[in-house]
Amino acid sequence: MVLGIDATNIRSGGGLTHLKEILNNADSGSICFEKVIVWSNSVTLSNLPSNDWLEKRTHNWLNKSFVFSFIFQIFLLSREAKKSNCTLLFVPGGTFLGSFKNFVAMSQNMLPFEFEEQKRYKSWKSRLRFKILFITQGLTFKRAKAVVFLTNYAQQFITKKINLKRQNQIIPHGISLEFLQTPKEQKNIADYSFSNPFQLLYVSLITVYKHQWNVVEAVLALRSMGYPISLTLVGGTDSESFSRFNTSLQHDTNKIINYRGQIQHKELAEIYKSADAFVFASSCENMPIILIEAMTSGLPIASSNKGPMPEILGDAGFYFDPTNVDSINMAIKTMLDSTQLRNIYSHDSFSKSIKYTWKECSNKTFNYLYSTAKNIIT
Incomplete structure (x- = not known):
């Protein structure tokens, strides 16, 4: 045939x-x-x-x-x-x-x-x-x-x-094996500082259903509360979302948000490995490959509770409503505050990811x- x-x-x-x-x-x-x-x-x-x-x-x-x-x-x-x-x-x-x-x-x-x-x-x-x-x-x-x-x-x-x-x-x-990394031992948030912050990563196209501006606002609020945190955003942007995203970055007076734009896929594995945790705020996915890449990279994950994300991540994530800044803030805060849960969730999600x-x-x-x-x- x-x-x-x-x-x-x-x-x-x-x-x-x-x-x-x-x-x-x-x-x-x-x-x-x-x-x-x-x-x-x-x-x-x-x-x-x-x-x-x-x-x-x-x-x-x-x-x-x-x-x-x-x-x-x-x-x-x-x-x-x-x-x-x-x-x-x-x-x-x-x-x-x-x-x-x-x-x-x-x-x-x-x-x-x-x-x-x-x-x-x-x-x-x-x-x-x-x-x-x-x-x-x-x-x-x-x-x-x-x-x-x-x-x-x-x-x-x-x-x-x-x-x-x-x-x-x-x-x-x-998922490509280049992302494979066993979870790192999680450190207490007190071990971080403004000069050596907890590095949060979000990789995705900047567009309306990815809600990057809500993540930016939530992270800036956590910083104002005294949390030593930074956020790196990776991904291209569509014309409809650029202005809104750019406006959200203007509130970053402490320069803790790093937007790297679109990069080559072969560089992504190293970016995942340099992060301390991952956030995924999409409200519309068929199969969230990026989420699974983060799981395979051994990162603790704060994730949207929409679409197939709970199906993929199971009980190994800190969930939030991606349309609600307070919900995002609370999920990331819970993740930062609990070293033990970060350890447990990162190992659980890593184990789930290797079947893909x-x-x-x-x-x-x-x-x-x-x-x-x-x-x-x-």
């Missing part, structure tokens, strides 16, 4: 990482398919491994704008898949409007389905984009032979939202795709 992979809309970010890692961690013995064909742009294909069983194909339209890629997917990809004798097409990008009937879709984006989160965006263009994605991804999931979800939360929320009756499977992403491997993700993905393909031909 031949497996096709529609990577026509995958160019960067988590989608590219997922595709690259499941292929990197697969071999001819584990994938079961005789051949795997990936359709994408040249840059994406250059990031994928080379194997005898893997064929990488592109097209002029796939190397232009997303509009041309979308047209290729709708009008040409199905024909190409049929010509190549594909038994099954895997769609990790979440949207497929072509005529090829035997495909498995994957859900990696919650924003199209969480209407309350969409309201945080003031831009009509952003809201329109989410409405379009809700229609296209909802239609894709309903037409698919099966849907792959990343978490129980995403599965339950989306299946209820669109009344999805299709077969589905939960297969979480993996790309090898496991790759094996589960290709096994599920193979079993689905077998059911199609029998």
